[in-house]
Amino acid sequence: MTETSLHGSFAVPGDKSISHRALIFSALCKGQVTITGLSPAEDCQSTAQCMRELGLTVTADPSEPGRYTVVSPGLKGLKAPQNLLDAGNSGTTIRVMSGLVAGLPFTSRFDGDESLRKRPMSRVLDLLAQMGATVSFDAKQGCAPFSVNGTQLKGKEFNLKVASAQVQTALLLAGLQAEGSTLVTLPEIARDHTLRMFRHMGVPYTEPGENSVQVEKLEKTLGGFTIAVPADISSAAFFMVGAACLPGSDLTLLNCGMNQGRTLVIDVLKRMGANIEVLNAREVSCEPIADIRVRYNGRLRGTTIHGGEVASGVDEIPILSIAGALCDGTFTVEGAEELRHKESDRLTAITNNLSGIGATVRPTEDGFVLTGQESLQGGSTWSTHLDHRLAMTGLIVNAICKKPIKIEETESIKISYPTFQQDLEKVLQGSLLPS
Known part of the structure; x- marks a missing residue:
């Protein structure tokens, strides 16, 4: 293993799922909506522009990143869009x-990339x-x-x-x-x-x-509202897995959303023996949030992610596969057919990339089976298929592997987490990001 580790305490950007909803649901209201912590993801900017096309004003506060003011005419005041509703890369x-x-x-006419x-x-x-x-x-x-x-x-x-x-x-x-x-x-x-x-x-x-x-x-006519968006646990997942796999790591991720349908990454890492503490649990704007501390706790053990769990962490399967590749035992994902219909066929992409870095992986119709090993060789090209989750996974893999990998592209990361590379640089010790 490398001598790289993750240290520090910070908050990843606002939750993408909640940000989309805050913007879209503003149309149900008549009046002003104030959103703090809105995700800077390109996906959410696509939503904001679509809402403008329907007659809402959506304005960013230049003095406070993530703070937006939305003024809505209400459902009955929405207007026919004069332009195409361009969703970009955003399925939501x-x-x-x-x-x-x-x-x-x-x-309304919709299109995307x-x-x-x-x-x-x-x-x-x-x-x-x-x-x-x-x-x-x-x-x-x-x-x-x-x-x-x-x-x-x-x-x-x-x-x-x-x-x-x-x-x-x-x-x-x-x-x-x-x-x-x-x-x-x-x-x-x-x-x-x-x-x-x-x-x-x-x-x-x-x-x-x-x-x-x-x-x-x-x-009834709903009035405006104010909402605070928590940090995105799907974005935090990359750092959680990195800290759980890199010896000497001690990392705290602040203000993470802890929605019952989003905590698969924590549940799975705990089953694998990771040292994870959920601290300062509270509720903000009707959403549960907490700080999550992850400390390296030795080699993780194998587990199975069953089909009934996949919905609560479909976006986290790529990065969790890295924990699986390094486990003591077998790591199995089943019932994950949905991953074939994301930004890429993530099941095929995961298994091909893992094979390339030296992991022992067997693809199945609805998942894959990994036989864990103590280290990953690296030295290969990591294909992203322009999928932001695969690109971010590749950057964590690069910190873990014995030899650097070449990541096909990182431009797609802007779709969900524009500052991911900068944030990773801040918490990484002992290595540099690939050029």
Whole structure:
């Protein structure tokens, strides 16, 4: 192993999932919304621009990074976009906003970058069509670019096959504009940022059964609100795994969101024997947050990530695979078919990259099996497929491997965490980042 370690105490940028929702849900209100800690991710900037196209003003405070003021005319005051709604690389933007515009009396046309155009949209759009929206695809059926012709929707009951918070949120936003009740049931627990923000804003809903949410048409006018966005645990995960794998590390990540549907990285690392303390637990803007201290505790042991857990850490599987490659025993991921439909086919990318750095990995149809070893050789090229999670994983891998690796590109990191390399430099001791 290298003599590199991670030391210090800092907060990663604001949570991307919560930032998207704070911007989009502002449309439900009439008045001013103040957001602090908004993620600087390019994905969230895509959402902000889409909301401007619908008639909201979204203004950054130049004196305080992450502080934004949003002025909304309310649902009835939203206007037909004059331009394309460009979601960039953001699946959350395009899917959740589809639910918002499905009940509005105009047509909205969505598109995204080359990666987003390959990702499946039918899982949301087919359900919105069942509520009455008209969806038309420009080229490939089920993929962007597409148009949503909004109309008066009718409430419906949905039993989702995948525990997707994006799909759930889109349907609830549509349901708030639909005649009658809309009931959405998930097959298992998922991140509940939407419901927590609804509570914070005063949006009425009920939970008639396990993992079920019901909304009625929103008749009352909601006023503005103020929300503080916690640090993004999915971004913090890279540093957690790095500290758990690099001897001598002692790192504290401040103000991390601890949503029940987001803590897989902590749960898995603890199962593997990592020394992780959750400190100063509290609640801010209806979200649980805490400081997370990770200290190196020797070689980690193997574990299995089961299909029912994947929804609570689908973005963390790439970096957790590095902990698995170094474990004492076997590290198995199963039921992770969803990773084939992210910014890249992450399952194939993970197994190919791990093989390249000397890990012993066997791909499966819905995951992979790693036989852990004491060290990773490195010396290879790390393919990112323009996927920000793979690029950030590569930078952590570079600190861990015996030989430096060549990372295909790091430009994609701006999609979720523009300052990742600078923050990693600050907490790394004994190594430099690759040029």
